[in-house]
Amino acid sequence: MTEPIKITTPLSEEDVMKLHAGNKVLISGVIYTARDAAHKRLIELIYREKELPLELNGQVIYYVGPTPAKPGQVIGSAGPTTSGRMDAYTPKLLSLGLRGMIGKGARNREVIEAMKKYKAVYFAAVGGAAALIARSIKKAEIVAYEDLGAEAIRRLEVVDFPAIVVNDAYGADLFQQGVEKYRRAPRD
Amino acid sequence: MRTISAIEITKKVRELCISAACILEPDVAAALRTARDTEQSPLGKEVLGQIIDNFEIAGKEGVPMCQDTGISVFFIDIGREAVIDGSLADAVNEGVRQGYKDGYLRKSVCHPLTRVNTGDNTPAIIHTSIVDGDRLTIKFAPKGAGSENMSRLKMLKPSEGPIGIKTFVLETIREAGGNPCPPIVVGVGIGGSFEVSAILSKKALLRKVGAPNPDPEVNAMEVELLGLINELGIGPMGFGGTVTALGVHIETHPCHIASLPVAINIQCHAGRHKEVVI
Ligand code: SF4
Numbered sequence: 001m002t003e004p005i006k007i008t009t010p011l012s013e014e015d016v017m018k019l020h021a022g023n024k025v026l027i028s029g030v031i032y033t034a035r036d037a038a039h040k041r042l043i044e045l046i047y048r049e050k051e052l053p054l055e056l057n058g059q060v061i062y063y064v065g066p067t068p069a070k071p072g073q074v075i076g077s078a079g080p081t082t083s084g085r086m087d088a089y090t091p092k093l094l095s096l097g098l099r100g101m102i103g104k105g106a107r108n109r110e111v112i113e114a115m116k117k118y119k120a121v122y123f124a125a126v127g128g129a130a131a132l133i134a135r136s137i138k139k140a141e142i143v144a145y146e147d148l149g150a151e152a153i154r155r156l157e158v159v160d161f162p163a164i165v166v167n168d169a170y171g172a173d174l175f176q177q178g179v180e181k182y183r184r185a186p187r188d
Numbered sequence: 189m190r191t192i193s194a195i196e197i198t199k200k201v202r203e204l205c206i207s208a209a210c211i212l213e214p215d216v217a218a219a220l221r222t223a224r225d226t227e228q229s230p231l232g233k234e235v236l237g238q239i240i241d242n243f244e245i246a247g248k249e250g251v252p253m254c255q256d257t258g259i260s261v262f263f264i265d266i267g268r269e270a271v272i273d274g275s276l277a278d279a280v281n282e283g284v285r286q287g288y289k290d291g292y293l294r295k296s297v298c299h300p301l302t303r304v305n306t307g308d309n310t311p312a313i314i315h316t317s318i319v320d321g322d323r324l325t326i327k328f329a330p331k332g333a334g335s336e337n338m339s340r341l342k343m344l345k346p347s348e349g350p351i352g353i354k355t356f357v358l359e360t361i362r363e364a365g366g367n368p369c370p371p372i373v374v375g376v377g378i379g380g381s382f383e384v385s386a387i388l389s390k391k392a393l394l395r396k397v398g399a400p401n402p403d404p405e406v407n408a409m410e411v412e413l414l415g416l417i418n419e420l421g422i423g424p425m426g427f428g429g430t431v432t433a434l435g436v437h438i439e440t441h442p443c444h445i446a447s448l449p450v451a452i453n454i455q456c457h458a459g460r461h462k463e464v465v466i
Contacts (some may be wrong), residue, residue, distance in 0.1 A: 022231070037303070067255050067294040076292055077252040082334050082367050104334070104425065105367035126235050126425055127334060127369035128458045130255040132242040149305060150255075150294050162238070164231070164427065175366060178428020182229055183421030185358075 004162070010058030011099040013119045019165045021172035025123065026160040031060045031102070033154040035081055038145055039089040046092060053144035053153060057097035062125075063104075065150035066134070075140040075156070079130030080104040083122070087111050094118040102163055106175050116171045123163035124174075136161040190267075190322035192466055194274030197324070200464050201283025204328040205260065206291035208462040209252040212243040215396040216459040219434040223371055223424075232429030236371075239424070239457055254458040257293040258330030260284045260312040263394065269322035280326075281310045296333070315387065324466040327394055335368035335456040341386055344448040353378060353450050354413060360452045361417050361433070366426020369456035373397055373435045374417065377451040380441035385449035392437035393455045401438055410436045434459075 002024065007015060009029030019025070032054050034042065045052055063083055067076030083103030090101065091114035099120050104127035107115075115122060125133055139157035146152050166174045220243075224236035246253035262280060266272075272279070288295055288309040295309045319325075340360045344352045357376060364372075377388025400407040413436045423429020434457075443449060 024231075024234075065255060065294065065296075067252050067257060068292045070251070070292045073251075076294070077246070077255040079255050081256070082337070084367065104369065106365050106426070124366070124425065124427075126238045126242075127366075128254045128456060129238045129242040131246040131249065131251050131253055132238055134251075135245075150296075174428075175426050178229070178231070178423060179365075179421040179426070180428070181421065182423055182428045182430055183419065185416065185419040185421070 006160070009060050011060065012058060016099055016119050016121050016169050019121050019168050020170070021165050021168045021174040021177060023165040025163050025165060027060065027123070027163060028159045028161070029157070031062045031156050031158055031161070032143070033062050033064050033156060035063050035065050035151050036085055037148050037151045038153050039086050041145060043089050043092060046096070056093060058099050060100035060102060061093070061098060062102040062156065067150070075134055075137050077130035078134045078137060079128055080125040083107055090114065094120050107167060112167055112171065112173065115167055115169060119169045121165055121169055122167040124166045125161070125163045133161065190270050192270050192272050192324050194272055194279040196466060197272070197276065197279035197326070198283040198286065200326060200466060201280050201328070202287040202290065204326065204462050204464055205284055205287025205293065205330070208328055208330055208460045209257045209291060209293050210250050211247045212253060213459065213461060216457070217243060219397040220371070220457060223431040223434060227424065227429050227431045229423055229427070229429035231427050232424040232431065235424040235427060236431070252293060254332060255294055256296060256332035256334065257288070258332045258460070259297055260309055261329045261331050261390070262312055262314045263327040263329070263391065264314060264316045265319045265325040266316055267321035267323045268318050270324055272324070276316070277314060280312050280314055284308070284310050284312045325463065326466070327461065327463045329394060329461045332456060332458065335372065335454045338364035338368040339389070339451070339453045341382070341449070341451040343382065344450055346446065346448045348448065350409065354409070354416065356450055357413055357452055358416055358420065361422070362420055364454060365422055368454045369458065370422055370426060371424055371431050371434045371457050373437065373455040373459055374413070374433050375453040375455060376436065376438045377453070378438060378440045378449070379443040380449060381443065382449055384441055385451040386453070388439040388441060389451040389453035392439045393453060393459070394461055395437050397459065398435040399437070403440070406438050406440055410438050
């Protein structure tokens with residue numbers, strides 16, 4: 001297998017244009033966590049034209065709700081959650097400069113189109129590999145919505161966070177390509 | 189009559205919650221190792237390698253293998269010669285409360301409408317049956333939402349028969365794609381009534397991975413479906429590959445002459461199931 005590409009956040013348009021569906025990457029730098037409830041609140045703030053608790057430009061959002069950290073741990077187990085639940089909110093965030101998302105599972109048409117339009121990329125991490133992934137998280141602090149517990153927005157500092165490019169800014173989709181390649185069942 | 193202490197039940201449930209989250213059962217672990225050897229996609233192999241590394245780290249360090257430590261589902265067989273010196277539901281819920289707190293597990297249960305978290309992963313889902321003997325068997329299967337959300341139930345017409353059942357299963361798995369964290373185990377409940385088919389599909393997931401249904405005709409369908417599912421090409425995490433499912437488990441129950449309920453419950457690779465007998 002090819003060697004993974006090392007990338008550092010925040011991502012520029014140029015960084016994003018170098019990535020292609022199927023590339024393995026190791027992400028370093030700051031990423032932010034947010035899932036269902038936090039997305040809902042962010043979108044409400046955007047529509048009320050209020051300030052957001054994080055700067056979206058060039059950022060990467062990781063869809064995760066970690067387990068509580070044990071004493072001495074930076075963070076508990078922290079694998080990706082299903083991204084499709086965030087689809088309804090994502091195009092708006094992309095339009096405001098969000099460059100990357102990490103999750104698991106497929107995105108809908110609107111999100112894939114918005115990624116092409118605003119030059120962004122969707123990475124998948126291995127779902128369920130939560131103890132392994134947590135090792136690449138070196139620092140974690142809550143920056144907003146502490147009341148949401150596992151769903152609060154956290155600022156993570158990561159080093160060599162392992163992920164795979166699923167949707168690139170050119171519209172390619174690893175899920176489609178991969179399944180196409182290995183499907184032996186007739187299509188209906 | 190044999191008396192079973194409610195305090196003992198709480199203690200055992202607490203331990204079950206923690207160990208199920210952190211230590212993968214040997215049958216699932218073995219199935220995943222075999223999958224890594226047989227998977228033909230290089231990326232798929234690598235994903236399986238990460239999944240295996242992950243459960244090894246989790247077991248060694250005593251941390252949850254997945255951050256979604258699930259809603260707590262129990263199947264409890266109560267021997268008819270056993271009496272519990274307290275409330276079974278209270279004892280189980282107290283065990284869940286303690287286990288999820290002391291084990292640093294994620295509390296993932298909320299009110300269905302307000303979405304306010306209950307804060308301690310209770311109430312547990314408890315299915316009970318009365319069986320012979322004087323023992324209490326507690327089977328625990330915490331369930332993450334990623335795979336649970338991809339489950340489906342359909343009332344087929346009897347005329348649709350086995351072909352209709354297989355088509356429904358394949359459709360469900362294909363639509364689920366990478367969402368339920370494949371490789372998966374597929375539980376299928378056929379027959380009974382609306383609710384019985386759903387419970388059967390979940391019960392089917394309690395079997396050891398790949399353990400056949402004793403009825404040869406049902407087992408033949410399990411084998412056929414496993415082959416067909418793995419021809420879909422979904423592969424580990426949906427990135428494409430030859431191992432999409434580790435097993436298909438079917439449970440059946442007689443049903444009304446005019447109906448054919450079919451339920452499909454999907455289990456992700458973090459196939460957590462643990463059992464204890466008191
Ligand atoms: S589907 Fe299973 S492995 Fe995947 S995130 Fe949910 S609980 Fe974890």
